[in-house]
Amino acid sequence: MSLLRPRDVIDHVTHLTPEFLADRGLHGLLLDLDNTLVPYGSYDPVGVASTLAWVRDLKIAGVGLYLLSNATGRRAAFWLDKLEFQGVGLAGKPNPRAFRRALDELRLPPHQVGMVGDQLFTDVLGGNLSGLHTILVRPLVTNALPHTRVARRLERAVLKRYGHDWNH
Numbered sequence: 001m002s003l004l005r006p007r008d009v010i011d012h013v014t015h016l017t018p019e020f021l022a023d024r025g026l027h028g029l030l031l032d033l034d035n036t037l038v039p040y041g042s043y044d045p046v047g048v049a050s051t052l053a054w055v056r057d058l059k060i061a062g063v064g065l066y067l068l069s070n071a072t073g074r075r076a077a078f079w080l081d082k083l084e085f086q087g088v089g090l091a092g093k094p095n096p097r098a099f100r101r102a103l104d105e106l107r108l109p110p111h112q113v114g115m116v117g118d119q120l121f122t123d124v125l126g127g128n129l130s131g132l133h134t135i136l137v138r139p140l141v142t143n144a145l146p147h148t149r150v151a152r153r154l155e156r157a158v159l160k161r162y163g164h165d166w167n168h
């Protein structure tokens with residue numbers, strides 16, 4: 001199996017219902033922040049009200065949630081306060097170390113945990129290296145940073161080989 005290949009590809013995190021997760025034997029999720037849960041750089045909780053409601057529903061369903069973000073600690077802390085679950089910034093994805101720590105916190109084995117993120121080279125690669133069920137989500141906004149644009153082009157080429165074609 002290619003380490004860059006996600007197990008599932010979805011359009012939005014709210015598509016991950018308790019039923020979707022139960023069908024795959026998943027009891028926990030590691031969640032990327034930027035462009036997965038919230039638009040890149042956003043500090044607006046009102047704009048992601050439906051995502052916050054989805055988080056509450058998953059928590060009620062008993063799904064373990066953990067934020068695994070490469071953003072600054074300060075930015076991660078701002079959003080952890082709104083999301084009301086545990087997690088870290090500066091996670092260093094795809095380095096498996098932060099993934100291991102997250103699994104320890106959730107007290108779940110890797111095959112029962114999904115890694116949800118919008119980037120192949122951090123979220124999917126790190127998740128696959130750690131034995132998680134990887135779920136690629138369509139990025140919420142197009143990121144204009146030059147290094148991200150290069151990564152996006154590579155991602156599109158890889159995804160096309162897997163039969164997925166997104167328009168941005």
Ligand SMILES: [Mg+2]
Binds near residue numbers: 033035
């Ligand atoms: Mg991201």
